[in-house]
Amino acid sequence: MSHSNLKFIQREQLKVKPKASELGFGKYFTDHMFVMDYSTEQGWYDGRIVPYGPISLDPSAMVFHYGQEVFEGMKAYKTEKEGIVLFRPNMNVKRMNDSCDRLSIPQIDTEYVLSAIKELIKIDQEWIPEGDGTSLYIRPFIIATEPCLGVRAAKQYQLLVIMSPVGSYYKEGIHPVSIYVEDHYVRAVRGGTGAAKTSGNYAAGIKAQEVAKDLGYSQVLWLDGVENKYIEEVGSMNVFFKVNGEVITPELSGSILAGITRDSVIAMLRSWGVPVTERKISVEELFDAHQKGQLEEAFGTGTAAVISPIGSMKWEEQQIEIAGGEIGECAHKLYDSITGIQRGTLDDPFGWRQVVK
Amino acid sequence: MSHSNLKFIQREQLKVKPKASELGFGKYFTDHMFVMDYSTEQGWYDGRIVPYGPISLDPSAMVFHYGQEVFEGMKAYKTEKEGIVLFRPNMNVKRMNDSCDRLSIPQIDTEYVLSAIKELIKIDQEWIPEGDGTSLYIRPFIIATEPCLGVRAAKQYQLLVIMSPVGSYYKEGIHPVSIYVEDHYVRAVRGGTGAAKTSGNYAAGIKAQEVAKDLGYSQVLWLDGVENKYIEEVGSMNVFFKVNGEVITPELSGSILAGITRDSVIAMLRSWGVPVTERKISVEELFDAHQKGQLEEAFGTGTAAVISPIGSMKWEEQQIEIAGGEIGECAHKLYDSITGIQRGTLDDPFGWRQVVK
Incomplete structure (x- = not known):
């Protein structure tokens, strides 16, 4: 696909770009966005790149009432040798279709959307920040736009892709986070929507996050909705533990997001000869391992932070420190290796980089 | 409150009203809507009645990504003696605040919103249809409007109230529905958002509803997310069973909506001397009761249908017929009594009607 066969309406007056130091996360948006509509009669149609700006919806649009929505998150980087690259974007568009399936939203043409x-x-490439740790965050999402209050799958949708230059997650070096094990609120349950990237999972988590913040913790560790016993995710990240030389992570049980950074971490660890097991992990098992001095590291994985080391965990009356409250060796090596591949400063043995231009 | 202290921008050209026979549910909307904004600095501000029409939001508005949203549903009726009435509207605005609490959305002034x-x-009173079984459906809802991709509670919201004239739910008499007991997909779990009226719960249910429809059933019976054993709701309604002379309904466990029709049904049955118990009910217990010939009636309750009798239920390999596939005596009497109070044709011993004008 080239400019010529994708409709493009250029913004007349380009925006002033924010300074690298002011970026933060998801606060500023680029000059353009991609939009595409769906109707049962036409399927997906009228894909177009237009000036970034407000969208107009009927107040009865179904997304406002019944939450039929899915989204994705990925990043573009400027590299020295290969120009602009994406990190495993095929997995994002493929996962978007998996989410669509769970939410009864029509499938997208993944190749078309990725080329769009x-x-x-390419059009907004001047927006890709170049400072250390910065990137261009890309947010594709689909919303049900049909104006109707019936509770059913909508007949009209809109897919949008918006982009935001984001600052470094670790401005002042990587600081391990403190975690609160949530034993009241539940993010998702098997049979629910936890494996899909959809708004309701995040809505369900906001309250617990506020409670944890008020208690002085930065993130929530989610337990399974059935037994309130097995570890699922941390904040909106997947989670890994290094116990006695082995790395363990919760298995994809149906209520956990199949993270792309999670998948990359598993592949990379295995390539290094580090044993990785995906299985059920009870919070009790972890605290026991800590007692025995075997809990060596803990870290979250996700697109925003890549690797987020966990320095301490609080569960009921117990508070433990992990890796001396510092970033562990394994987490550090993973962070350097994955960000090195993403930013093009390291070789890419797995073929994860995809050149945009 | 009167017109004079609530900002009102009148529509210049009123819409053509649809015919009573074309109404359906939530397809047509009246000439005006109520809108009010929230910011952390100003609280809720600028309540206003304006022409019904599209709303304009930044594509990064948080509702599109993290689903911070709550809604309500209520109906207005034209009565002969008292003019326009609402049915227990204080419970709706009170419940809206309960939902806001779970979703970390700021509380509303319930009195102000109800008077708005x-x-x-009153402004759109010509839209209240007068045909048998028709009413004006009122949909208040709140969406997170802050343009930001951070996962946290938003700092800006909008509350809207839109209204839709709706046709009779039972155009051709009350027909019992066939129910499919869903044992894979889950609507909600304790610790989740099931007790709140929020979009994510409905999004989670759409897929199962489609599967049930494909199998030839009209609604899904939801089981609890923990044990997949206890009955929670039917479709988007609360559910009641009459077993051996006693009426039973699932207790408000935290994953079930505290329905206003549910509450009304319990109060009314008790006033008739019918024993009502709110407790855990396993689907197995129900099918056993049917085996013994003791399952006399089953029905859903909600604002849309008021009472929706259940004529048959399918669970795993068992398919049972209830009340001979007809509406039961108790369900019928409840339907006539509640709709009679709502439409002003019966006395209102509970004080449930609230006169609008």
């Missing part, structure tokens, strides 16, 4: 995303990045 | 709703109804 690349086109959009 | 009444004002809106």
